[in-house]
Amino acid sequence: MAASIAAPKRPFLTLPFLLPSWTDSLSLGAKRHQSSYRRTKQRLRVKPDASFGPSQQGRDQIIYNPPSSAPSVYHTPSKFLPINDVRRAMRADTPSGPNVNELPSVHKTEAERKYHLTPADIEEIRKLRLNDPMTWSRHKLAKRFECSPIFIAMVCEASPEKKQIQKQVLEAVQSRWGPKRRMAREDRKLRREAWGRDE
Amino acid sequence: MPVKGIRTVASARNGVGAFILQCKRLDFHYCNFWASSRGMLNFLTKDLPAFAREHPQIEIRVSPRPAKHPVIKGHYINGHEKAICVRNLEPEDIMKKTMILKEASGDKLKRTKKPVTSVNESVRGIWSPYHGDLRGV
Amino acid sequence: MKRLQLQRWSSSVLSPRARAGSRLHQQLYSTGLRLQSTASPLQSETSIPDDVEHVDIGDPGMMRHVRRVHKRKTQLQYPSPPVDAAIKSPKLAALHARLYLPSRLPVQTLARTLVDASADRNADFNNEALATLGHDLLTHYTSEHLLCNYPRLPLSVIFAAMYAYVGPKTLAAMTKEWGVDWATVPGGEVDPGLLQFKRIDPGTKVDEVSQLQSPRPYAAQKGWRMTVSSKIFYDDEFGDAIKGSAASNEGVTTEMASATFVRAVMGAIYLHAGRPAAKRFFEQHILSRHLNISELFNFSQPARDLARLCARENFEPPVAKIVSETGRKSRHPVFVVGVFSGQDKLGEGAGASLAEARERAALAALKGWYLYSPLNPRVPSSMEEEGAAPWKPAHVDVGEVIV
Numbered sequence: 001m002a003a004s005i006a007a008p009k010r011p012f013l014t015l016p017f018l019l020p021s022w023t024d025s026l027s028l029g030a031k032r033h034q035s036s037y038r039r040t041k042q043r044l045r046v047k048p049d050a051s052f053g054p055s056q057q058g059r060d061q062i063i064y065n066p067p068s069s070a071p072s073v074y075h076t077p078s079k080f081l082p083i084n085d086v087r088r089a090m091r092a093d094t095p096s097g098p099n100v101n102e103l104p105s106v107h108k109t110e111a112e113r114k115y116h117l118t119p120a121d122i123e124e125i126r127k128l129r130l131n132d133p134m135t136w137s138r139h140k141l142a143k144r145f146e147c148s149p150i151f152i153a154m155v156c157e158a159s160p161e162k163k164q165i166q167k168q169v170l171e172a173v174q175s176r177w178g179p180k181r182r183m184a185r186e187d188r189k190l191r192r193e194a195w196g197r198d199e
Numbered sequence: 200m201p202v203k204g205i206r207t208v209a210s211a212r213n214g215v216g217a218f219i220l221q222c223k224r225l226d227f228h229y230c231n232f233w234a235s236s237r238g239m240l241n242f243l244t245k246d247l248p249a250f251a252r253e254h255p256q257i258e259i260r261v262s263p264r265p266a267k268h269p270v271i272k273g274h275y276i277n278g279h280e281k282a283i284c285v286r287n288l289e290p291e292d293i294m295k296k297t298m299i300l301k302e303a304s305g306d307k308l309k310r311t312k313k314p315v316t317s318v319n320e321s322v323r324g325i326w327s328p329y330h331g332d333l334r335g336v
Numbered sequence: 337m338k339r340l341q342l343q344r345w346s347s348s349v350l351s352p353r354a355r356a357g358s359r360l361h362q363q364l365y366s367t368g369l370r371l372q373s374t375a376s377p378l379q380s381e382t383s384i385p386d387d388v389e390h391v392d393i394g395d396p397g398m399m400r401h402v403r404r405v406h407k408r409k410t411q412l413q414y415p416s417p418p419v420d421a422a423i424k425s426p427k428l429a430a431l432h433a434r435l436y437l438p439s440r441l442p443v444q445t446l447a448r449t450l451v452d453a454s455a456d457r458n459a460d461f462n463n464e465a466l467a468t469l470g471h472d473l474l475t476h477y478t479s480e481h482l483l484c485n486y487p488r489l490p491l492s493v494i495f496a497a498m499y500a501y502v503g504p505k506t507l508a509a510m511t512k513e514w515g516v517d518w519a520t521v522p523g524g525e526v527d528p529g530l531l532q533f534k535r536i537d538p539g540t541k542v543d544e545v546s547q548l549q550s551p552r553p554y555a556a557q558k559g560w561r562m563t564v565s566s567k568i569f570y571d572d573e574f575g576d577a578i579k580g581s582a583a584s585n586e587g588v589t590t591e592m593a594s595a596t597f598v599r600a601v602m603g604a605i606y607l608h609a610g611r612p613a614a615k616r617f618f619e620q621h622i623l624s625r626h627l628n629i630s631e632l633f634n635f636s637q638p639a640r641d642l643a644r645l646c647a648r649e650n651f652e653p654p655v656a657k658i659v660s661e662t663g664r665k666s667r668h669p670v671f672v673v674g675v676f677s678g679q680d681k682l683g684e685g686a687g688a689s690l691a692e693a694r695e696r697a698a699l700a701a702l703k704g705w706y707l708y709s710p711l712n713p714r715v716p717s718s719m720e721e722e723g724a725a726p727w728k729p730a731h732v733d734v735g736e737v738i739v
Contacts, residue, residue: 066330195699223430256434319626
C-alpha cells in the first residue's frame with residue numbers, strides 16, 4: 001500500500017532537519033532536544049480528515065469511515081444476499097473497493113483451462129498408468145498430455161502394487177528423519193488443520 | 200464431508216437473561232451467654248425474618264455456637280464460602296455485613312479496571328494495520 | 337389457532353400413561369401400588385398410622401421420640417423423599433425462588449424433578465416423564481431459533497449449535513450455575529432439595545452401559561459411512577446415534593442426571609404455568625447464553641467448496657487477489673488476500689503465506705454465505721402469543737454446498 005502514503009504537508013525543503021547533512025550528525029528521531037522538540041511536534045500536527053470537521057452546507061450528511069479492521073463474517077456480502085432482501089438495495093450506492101483487475105493475482109500465472117483431452121486420450125492415460133506405473137508417473141503423464149497432475153489423479157488410480165511400493169519408499173524416507181524434522185512436519189500439519197477452523 | 204461442526208458449550212452470562220443470586224446460603228451462629236452476641240440475638244429476633252422474606256432465594260440457617268463469637272457465613276454457588284465475625288456489633292451493622300455477604304459473588308475480591316467487560320465482539324472489530332485508509336504522517 | 341388445554345395435557349403426562357406401551361407404562365404394572373395422592377406416609381405429626389396410635393405412652397417426651405423414630409423408619413422404606421417433605425425443605429424453596437419459577441409450579445413438583453429414574457424406579461415419583469416433555473420443548477425451541485435466524489447453516493453446524501445450547505454438557509453446567517447440589521446416595525430421608533440419582537460404578541464404560549437402540553439399519557456395523565442427511569432421520573437432535581436407557585441396576589453419570597433435571601424443570605413449567613412461561617424460561621436461561629456460531633465451522637477444503645457454491649448460484653468463479661502485503665522477503669510476511677467474484681468481494685483473509693491467506697479468504701466467504709441472517713426473523717412459536725402479527729414465511733434456503 002505504498003501508494004496510499006500521503007505526501008508531506010509542507011515542501012521538503014522547508015524542513016531543513018530532514019536534509020542528509022543534518023541526518024548524518026543527528027541520527028534523526030533518536031535524539032530530541034528542547035530546541036528541536038517544536039519542529040518534530042509540528043510535523044505531527046496533521047489536518048484531520050474532512051469528515052471530522054463541521055458540516056459545510058449545514059445539512060445532514062453521512063460520514064463513511066471504513067473500520068480499520070478485518071471484515072466480520074456476520075456481515076453478509078451483498079452478492080450473497082437473497083434477491084428480496086432490503087439490504088441489497090440499501091448497499092447499492094456504497095462506494096466499491098479497488099478495481100479487481102488492477103490487483104495482483106495470488107498465482108504468478110493463471111492456469112489456462114484447455115479441455116482438449118478426448119475419451120481416447122483418457123483411455124490411454126489409464127492404460128499407461130496401469131501397465132507401466134514406474135515409468136509413467138502422474139507428473140510424466142501430465143507433461144505428456146499437457147494437463148495437470150490433479151487431472152491425472154481424477155481420471156485414474158495407481159495400481160495396488162505401485163501404491164505399496166510408494167508407501168515403502170515413504171516409510172524409508174521418514175525413518176531417516178530426526179526428531180526436529182519430524183516435529184516440524186507434524187506442526188505444519190497441525191497449523192494447516194487450524195486454517196480450516198479459522199484459528 | 201465439506202464442513203464439520205465443532206462441539207462446544209454455550210457460556211453463561213448471568214444477568215443477561217435471568218439473574219441468579221450467587222449467595223445460596225447464609226449461616227448465622229450465635230451464643231446465648233456471651234455478651235458479644237447481644238446485637239446478634241437482637242438481629243435474629245427482629246430483623247432476620249424480614250430479611251428472609253425479602254430474599255427467598257437464600258437458604259438461612261440459624262444455629263447456636265456456644266462460647267464463641269457470633270459469625271455469619273455465606274455459601275456461594277461457585278463453592279466458596281465467606282465468613283464475617285460480628286462480635287459486639289449492633290443489629291444495623293450486622294445487617295450491613297449480611298448485605299455484603301448477600302451481594303458478594305463468592306469470588307476473591309479483585310479490582311476492576313474497565314467499566315465494562317464483555318464477550319461480545321466490538322462493532323468496529325479488532326484494529327488491524329492492513330485495513331482501512333492508510334494515511335502517512 | 338386453537339389452544340390445547342393444559343389441564344388435560346398435564347394429567348396425561350403426569351400419569352405414567354404418557355406414551356402408551358413405553359417403559360414407563362410397563363413399570364406401572366410391575367411396581368406395586370404407590371400413588372402420588374396417597375403416598376405421603378405422614379400427613380402431619382398428629383396423623384400417625386395405626387400401629388403407633390395404639391401405643392399409649394404417658395411421657396410426652398418419650399412419645400415424641402417414638403414418633404421421630406417411626407417417621408424415620410417410614411421414610412427409609414421409600415427410595416425417594418415423601419411428597420410432604422418438599423414443603424418443609426428450605427433448599428427447595430430457595431431453589432424455587434432463585435430460578436424465578438412461576439408460583440403456579442408447586443415445590444412438590446420441583447422436588448419430583450430432582451429425583452432421577454435411577455434413584456426411584458417408580459415412574460410416578462421420578463422425573464422421567466417430565467424430562468421427556470422438557471427435552472422435546474427445549475430442542476423444539478432451540479431448533480426453530482437456529483433455523484429461522486440462520487437459515488443457511490449446514491446441518492453438521494446445526495447439530496453442533498444444538499449441542500452447545502441444549503446438549504447434556506451445557507445442561508449439566510446450568511445445574512451447577514443454579515447452585516443445585518446432589519446427594520451422595522438417594523433415599524427417603526434425604527433433603528428433597530438435593531439432586532438424587534444412583535451413581536454409575538467407577539470404571540464402567542459409559543458407552544457400553546446403554547445399549548444401542550438406533551432405528552438405523554446396520555447400525556452395529558462400525559466402519560460404515562453415514563451421511564449427514566440420514567442423521568436427521570435416524571439419529572437424535574445432536575446427530576448422535578439413539579441410545580437405549582441404562583439397565584435397571586445401573587446408575588447414571590452426574591452429567592446425565594443433571595441434564596435430566598433441567599429438562600424436567602422445563603417440562604414442569606410447561607405443565608403448570610403454560611406455554612408462555614416455558615418460552616420465557618427458555619429465553620432467559622438458554623437463549624441468553626453466549627454462543628458464537630462462526631466458531632463452530634471446521635472446513636477441510638474451503639476453496640473447493642466456494643468454487644462449487646459459485647457454480648451452483650451462477651456467480652462468476654471466485655478469483656483470489658492480493659489486497660495488501662508486507663514483508664514478502666522477510667521471516668514474517670503478512671498477506672491479505674481477497675476472494676472476488678466478478679467485481680464483488682466475497683471474503684478476505686490474512687495469513688503468513690499466500691496459500692494460507694487464500695484459504696482463509698475462501699473460508700471467510702463461505703462463512704459469509706452460511707451465516708446469512710434475515711432482518712427481524714420470527715420463529716413459528718411466536719404466533720402463539722396474544723395479538724401476534726400475521727405470519728410471514730421464514731426464509732428457506734436450498735441447502736448446504738455438496739461436493
